[in-house]
Amino acid sequence: xxxxxxxxxxxxxxxxxxxxxxxxxxxxxxxxxxxxxxxxxxxxxxxxxxxxxxxxxxxxxxxxxxxxxxxxxxxxxxxxxxxxxxxxxxxxxxxxxxxxxxxxxxxxxxxxxxxxxxxxxxxxxxxxxxxxxxxxxxxxxxxxxxxxxxxxxxxxxxxxxxxxxxxxxxxxxxxxxxxxxxxxxxxxxxxxxxxxxxxxxxxxxxxxxxxxxxxxxxxxxxxxxxxxxxxxxxxxxxxxxxxxxxxxxxxxxxxxxxxxxxxxxxxxxxxxxxxxxxxxxxxxxxxxxxxxxxxxxxxxxxxxxxxxxxxxxxxxxxxxxxxxxxxxxxxxxxxxxxxxxxxxxxxxxxxxxxxxxxxxxxxxxxxxxxxxxxxxxxxxxxxxxxxxxxxxxxxxxxxxxxxxxxxxxxxxxxxxxxxxxxxxxxxxxxxxxxxxxxxxxxxxxxxxxxxxxxxxxxxxxxxxxxxxxxxxxxxxxxxxxxxxxxxxxxxxxxxxxxxxxxxxx
Amino acid sequence: xxxxxxxxxxxxxxxxxxxxxxxxxxxxxxxxxxxxxxxxxxxxxxxxxxxxxxxxxxxxxxxxxxxxxxxxxxxxxxxxxxxxxxxxxxxxxxxxxxxxxxxxxxxxxxxxxxxxxxxxxxxxxxxxxxxxxxxxxxxxxxxxxxxxxxxxxxxxxxxxxxxxxxxxxxxxxxxxxxxxxxxxxxxxxxxxxxxxxxxxxxxxxxxxxxxxxxxxxxxxxxxxxxxxxxxxxxxxxxxxxxxxxxxxxxxxxxxxxxxxxxxxxxxxxxxxxxxxxxxxxxxxxxxxxxxxxxxxxxxxxxxxxxxxxxxxxxxxxxxxxxxxxxxxxxxxxxxxxxxxxxxxxxxxxxxxxxxxxxxxxxxxxxxxxxxxxxxxxxxxxxxxxxxxxx
Numbered sequence: 071x072x073x074x075x076x077x078x079x080x081x082x083x084x085x086x087x088x089x090x091x092x093x094x095x096x097x098x099x100x101x102x103x104x105x106x107x108x109x110x111x112x113x114x115x116x117x118x119x120x121x122x123x124x125x126x127x128x129x130x131x132x133x134x135x136x137x138x139x140x141x142x143x144x145x146x147x148x149x150x151x152x153x154x155x156x157x158x159x160x161x162x163x164x165x166x167x168x169x170x171x172x173x174x175x176x177x178x179x180x181x182x183x184x185x186x187x188x189x190x191x192x193x194x195x196x197x198x199x200x201x202x203x204x205x206x207x208x209x210x211x212x213x214x215x216x217x218x219x220x221x222x223x224x225x226x227x228x229x230x231x232x233x234x235x236x237x238x239x240x241x242x243x244x245x246x247x248x249x250x251x252x253x254x255x256x257x258x259x260x261x262x263x264x265x266x267x268x269x270x271x272x273x274x275x276x277x278x279x280x281x282x283x284x285x286x287x288x289x290x291x292x293x294x295x296x297x298x299x300x301x302x303x304x305x306x307x308x309x310x311x312x313x314x315x316x317x318x319x320x321x322x323x324x325x326x327x328x329x330x331x332x333x334x335x336x337x338x339x340x341x342x343x344x345x346x347x348x349x350x351x352x353x354x355x356x357x358x359x360x361x362x363x364x365x366x367x368x369x370x371x372x373x374x375x376x377x378x379x380x381x382x383x384x385x386x387x388x389x390x391x392x393x394x395x396x397x398x399x400x401x402x403x404x405x406x407x408x409x410x411x412x413x414x415x416x417x418x419x420x421x422x423x424x425x426x427x428x429x430x431x432x433x434x435x436x437x438x439x440x441x442x443x444x445x446x447x448x449x450x451x452x453x454x455x456x457x458x459x460x461x462x463x464x465x466x467x468x469x470x471x472x473x474x475x476x477x478x479x480x481x482x483x484x485x486x487x488x489x490x491x492x493x494x495x496x497x498x499x500x501x502x503x504x505x506x507x508x509x510x511x512x513x514x515x516x517x518x519x520x521x522x523x524x525x526x527x528x529x530x531x532x533x534x535x536x537x538x539x540x541x542x543x544x545x546x547x548x549x550x551x552x553x554x555x556x557x558x559x560x561x562x563x564x565x566x567x568x569x570x571x572x573x574x575x
Numbered sequence: 576x577x578x579x580x581x582x583x584x585x586x587x588x589x590x591x592x593x594x595x596x597x598x599x600x601x602x603x604x605x606x607x608x609x610x611x612x613x614x615x616x617x618x619x620x621x622x623x624x625x626x627x628x629x630x631x632x633x634x635x636x637x638x639x640x641x642x643x644x645x646x647x648x649x650x651x652x653x654x655x656x657x658x659x660x661x662x663x664x665x666x667x668x669x670x671x672x673x674x675x676x677x678x679x680x681x682x683x684x685x686x687x688x689x690x691x692x693x694x695x696x697x698x699x700x701x702x703x704x705x706x707x708x709x710x711x712x713x714x715x716x717x718x719x720x721x722x723x724x725x726x727x728x729x730x731x732x733x734x735x736x737x738x739x740x741x742x743x744x745x746x747x748x749x750x751x752x753x754x755x756x757x758x759x760x761x762x763x764x765x766x767x768x769x770x771x772x773x774x775x776x777x778x779x780x781x782x783x784x785x786x787x788x789x790x791x792x793x794x795x796x797x798x799x800x801x802x803x804x805x806x807x808x809x810x811x812x813x814x815x816x817x818x819x820x821x822x823x824x825x826x827x828x829x830x831x832x833x834x835x836x837x838x839x840x841x842x843x844x845x846x847x848x849x850x851x852x853x854x855x856x857x858x859x860x861x862x863x864x865x866x867x868x869x870x871x872x873x874x875x876x877x878x879x880x881x882x883x884x885x886x887x888x889x890x891x892x893x894x895x896x897x898x899x900x901x902x903x904x905x906x907x908x909x910x911x912x913x914x915x916x917x918x919x920x921x922x923x924x925x926x927x928x929x930x931x932x933x934x935x936x937x938x939x940x941x942x943x944x945x946x947x948x949x950x951x952x953x954x955x956x957x958x959x960x961x962x963x964x965x
Contacts, residue, residue, distance in 0.1 A: 367817050375810040382803035389796035396789040403782040408775055409929050415936060539820045543961075546829055550958050553836075557951040564943045571936035574929060 194220040194299055196314070198292040201284050203271070204235075210272045211235050214288060216295065218314045224306055230315050236263075238319055239291055245309045246298070251454075252461050254526035256534055257304070258297035259450045261290035289439065293447060300537065351463050355524065361531055362459050369452045376445035383442055386434035390427045397423035411574045418570040422563045429559055436552040444545050448538070455534060462523045469516030476509040590614050593711045593726065595704040596624065600696055604628055605657045607703055611726045618727055625729045629656055632703055634734040635710075638721045646871045646909070647916035648716065649924055651709035652860035654702040662692045680809055687805075687841075694845060698853065705857070752870075759873035766914070772921050773869055780862040787855035794852055797844040801837050808833035825961065832957040836950055843946045850939040858928060865924050872917050875910040882906040 200215040218230045243260035250257050267283040295314075299305045313319065353359045397420045404416030483502045486495065590613060597608035610624045636653035639645050666688050673681055710716045725732070760777075764770040808830045815826030882903040889899035 364817070364819055368814075371810055371814045371817065375807060375814070378803055378806040378810060382800060382807065385796055385799040385803055389793065389800055392789065392793040392796050396786065396793045399782065399786040399789045403779075403786045406775070406778045406782050409925060412929050412932055415932070419936065535820050539822050542822055543825060546825065547958065547961060550829075550832075550954055550961070554951060554954045554958065557947050557954065560947040561944060561951065564940050564947065568937065568940040568944070571933065571940050574933040574936070 194218065194222055194225075194305070196292065196295045196299065198288050198295065201288055208269075208272055211237075212271065212284060212287075214291060216314065222305075224311065226315060232314065232317055232319075234313070234319065236268075236287070236291070237321070238313065239294060241319075241321075242298075242309060242313045243294075246304060246307065249307070249309075250303065251457060252465075252523075254458050254461060254523040254530060255301070255303060256451070256454050256458055256530045258294060258301070259454050260294050261287060262450075286443075289443065290447075293443070297447075297451075301533075351466050357528070358459070358462070358524070362456075365452055365455055365459075369449070369456070372445055372449050372452065376442065376449055379437060379442045379445060383434050383438045386430055386437060390430035390434060393423055393427035393430060397421075397427060409574075415570050415574050418567055422567045425563050426560065429556055433552065433556050436549060440545050440549045440552065444541065448541075451534075455531070458527055458530065462520070462527055465516070465520045465523050469513065469520050472509060472512040472516045476506065476513050479506045479509050591711045591717055593704075593707045595700055595707070598696070598700045600657075600659070605696075605699060607700065609707065609726060617723055623727060623729075625726065627725065627732075629654070629703070631725065631732050631734050632706060634732065635721055635725050636706070639710075639716065639719070640867075642719075645716065646875070647868070647913035647920070648713070649861070649864045649868050649920045651706050651713070651716075652857075652864045654699070654706045657696075657699040659692065659695060662688065662695055666692070677809075679812075683805065683809070698849075702857075755874070756870045759870060759877055762873060762877060764873075764876070768918060769869070769872070769914075772865075773873075776862055776866050776869060780859070780866060783855055783859045783862055787852065787859050790847070790852045790855055794844050794848050797847070798841065801840040801844060804833050804837035804840060808837060828957060828961060832953060835953050839946050839950050839953075843943065846942045846946070847939065850935045850942065854931060854935045858931070861924065861928070865921060868913075868917055868920060872910070872913045875906065875913050879903075879906040879910040 195218070197217045198214050199217065202213045202215075204211055204213050213233050213235050216232050216234050218225065219228065221228065239260050240263075243257070246257045264283070264287075267280075267287070270280045271284060298310060299314075304310055400416055400423060401420035404413050404420060407413040407416055479502060483499070483506060486498055486502060592612040594610050595607050596610035599606045599608075605628065607627050607629075608624050609627050610622075611618070612622045614621065633653055636650065639650045666685075669681070669684055669688060676684075710719075710722055716722065760773060764773065811826045811830035811833065815823050815830055817823075818826060882899070882905075886896075886899040886903045889896045
């Protein structure tokens, strides 16, 4: 690796690295000399100074000066986080870590703008439709038709139709999360499993609740796909493309709740939770602290709102049922009333109430599909956002741990000075030197990763908030329009009834 | 105070006008101020007021029912007992839960519960008033001595509520009465008018009961939905104050809108309660009173027929004929007296019923329209602002 030593490429923004060679040179020289002559086990003061190990947010010069060693991005620790799919295509827009470092640091702010413009000409329509039951009994499952219509060039055809089942969607999410979440990307979560709901469908109950369940799921899957492709990086991901285009998809077995992978996931989640409690991060960037607090507050309020809206949906359904029931009783009363005009008016009242009950039912669907589901989606999305902040904490912790290890190795090296076994000394010194080099590399990588994920998160959060504003605006306006329609209908019905009531003589 | 949902076309002439001018809710009782204006010579003054409690109204009603002279009239149904228990319980729960909600939420909920309490209070006053007005409007009942005492005697009538023994007695009396009622109803009437009325009232009463129960449930769901909208408005307000994006203004505006629309929804439920539910409840009680009249007439008919049979037997045996004749005459008179007034009562009942339904259905439709239009206007103006902002 020492042969390929070349100065680190310049990031677009950080132009100030080289113009200030003074400080950089010292460290550069000492580090370089340390590498060239492993025998010279004397460490200059600067190397083990605390300043070279801690977070260097305020001193970008030294950051890059230390990075004399090229750490290959194909190092073993990278592998586990790669997906099991084929390696992604390398395009200038895709900030995938597997590509050479050049791309990673080439992401200038200008490119961010370009991306936004591309999104305005975003041309892809996805629909999930035609749920079909396949198989019988407990092995049965629903298959959905996924239709993609697009003019984007990354797709092989203008219009593609494929058949997918629920676990395919879960599998897609699983792959995307494992690829992108650790980089700070907000990956839209897939809809939740529902054992109760699915069992009813499997058992073959053709009643209203299973029909509603399938429709709810279909709609949720559609929203999930739309959100996924709205993300510029995810849209170009080969797993996504394969999901949308290829007629056959390998069955995602690891999504079963009680499978080995499922249990591993649960264990990991628990471990993460414990880790989160023990990591105390020195937050030097107020933006992150502020944003985390904001998302925390948003989470609390959205959950509260969601609960109230769910209650409203329930009560409106109840109102619809009770109105229908009242309508019937009013009709019966009208029948037994022996004053003809009053009898007729009561029958008319019954008809009005029947129409109103249908109105309430329609309104409750709007309550649900527009507002309640949106809120549910956002509660899950915010969990993903919080997850991404956690990933940043993990990256920070990893970086800190690497620094601690480096420190230990350096101390061990210093100790070797005082060991009095000259014949073993050379070998031990060589070993420790290698280890120090290794950990220096890891520290640099850790810092780079931390910087990168922080940058990504800033960008992602910006994008997320923009989408959130748009989503809520659109949905709330649609919802208010549905309320307007309901009132207009009510006016129509009561205006028709009033003369009937007045006609009672 | 004038929530006279069913008090239509009652001939309130100058000779006797009764109303409840004030009411006070104390711990577990309500004190009604009964105000009378009369030109009748029976009263010492032309205008006077007394304070009465619910038990005294019941005493008056029961005295009518027990009076044989009034057997041929539909006795105006007694007003239901004032029931603030549910409302008080809610207020208490609110007080206990004060710590777990924000100050705004607490104040809002308190205001609503207080409004609910006030609405129940107004309703109970109205129902007691309707009872008195019905009595005052009735050509015979208005002359009743107990009624005058009720109106004028400015001391406590010392009417205590029934004790356990008396209540048990009442219960058994009712059981016997309904069993007897079934027997009596089974007797076919020669008079077509009454036969028709019997069938009609039986079915009508049951249907009104159904409709009344269903309308109560419907209105409760409506209130629940309005409560949900209230909570949604509060949460939207909090979101609006916290949000760092452009959405903050959006949320605040929508929160404001929902505050207003849910007030309207609550009014719709309240008006439906007043115009529809209360109407049905009242006619449930009145139709029962009409059924009671038919029962008394039926009873008198059976007694009359039995007396006839007894007379025939006595004549045949030539024993106690005079006594049998007297009994038969008494029964005959009683029966004919009841029949005569009952016919008129039932006709009046129909007239009153039709008028009350007409008034209430018209008012219901008008109020529904008013609220829907108000709602629509709020929604459209808010939409205009929100769409313009984007």
